[in-house]
Amino acid sequence: MTTNTGTSPDVLRYTAFSTDPAGGNPAGVVLDATGLDDATMLAVAAELGYSETAFLTADPAGAERAHAVRYFSPKTEVPFCGHATVAAAVALAERDGAGDFVFATRAGTVPVTVSREAGVLRATLTNVAPYVEGAAGDDVTEALAALGWSAADLDTALPPRIAFAGARHLVVAAATRARLADLSYDFARLEALMRRLDLTTVQLVWRESESVFHVRNPFPVGGVVEDPATGGAAAAFGAYARELGLVPAESVLTLHQGADMGRPGVLTVTLRDGDARVRVGGAAVRVVV
Structure with missing residues (x-):
């Protein structure tokens, strides 16, 4: 403190x-x-x-x-x-x-x-009702240009969408883990697009397996290059994955974030059949300086 x-x-x-x-x-x-x-x-x-x-x-x-x-x-x-x-x-x-x-x-x-599990405090939040909407082709093209990505870098099974679970995020999926790991983007250009679309972050995703994903979140509108672990975007992604039928309606997803920044973290996203809201959980610990 x-x-x-x-x-x-x-x-x-x-x-x-x-x-x-x-x-x-x-x-x-x-x-x-x-x-x-x-x-x-x-x-x-x-x-x-x-x-x-x-x-x-x-x-x-x-x-x-x-x-x-x-x-x-x-x-x-x-x-x-x-x-x-x-x-x-x-x-x-x-x-x-x-x-x-x-x-x-x-x-x-x-x-x-x-709750306290094995001596560690874990918090699980229930987000506000989410929604998922289409992303205009011109906006996706501009996002890719700002990121330095090409259309060939995308995973076509996970199409770009805007997802909301308290804040708006543009979901863009990489075809390979190497593409996700190589993040060097035009800060001002991406910030301008995000402000125009009222986005909080861009949610970059690579799918490892049916329920395991790796994610990164550029955050120029917040004044930082990248967010190491993003609970709001994780909830929005859960809504996206369910909306597109990528995962069962009743699912627990594991999102790995921050490893490429040297700050690895794990986010647990829980979807319940018949309940539109998304739950996001994880541990937290005090940082002493």
Whole structure:
């Protein structure tokens, strides 16, 4: 924890989707953001430098274990962030005990359950209702140009789509693991496209097996080149995989992310038959600096 003086908030540091502080995706967590304005929260997130920081306030209705949550990247506020949700829920569980929490986010209400498994706290969030829509051909062409990919680099069994589960993500599938590993893109060009399409990340995917995927998430709109582990995009991908019939309606998917950045993490995506919402779970641990 960084303890600040004056009106500056106390900022906790956690990494989500890993049991190793050097893995997964680091997030800032402010458990009491009461009285902080937008400019202050943005400044805190920018100073911390993580892809997102979660700012919590008590539920205005006074409900126990319920919190309003806002998420800021170093450049802007985002409507929802999965890894910062997992980090915040584990931070609350360490303070208040494991169990159920409710987060009121700009994207909607997100229930989160924290359990302790083999001594490790794991959080599973239930995303808001997802949707999947087509991606215009010109937009896909522009995305590929910004990424430096060609049409031959794509896995045609996983066609590009825009998927939402709290935030919008363009899903683009690579034909090979080597293509996914080689990420060097035009930051400004991809950022411009993403802003025009209101995208939070681009979800780059390679399918290893029926239920195992490797993913990467360029995040120029947030001011960082790549997000190491992206819970919101994982939920959106779960909705995409189900919508396109790539996996059974009742499925547990394993997403590996961050290995190409030296920060490996594992995200578990659960789909339930008859329930449109997607669940994303993983471990989180405190980062001591």
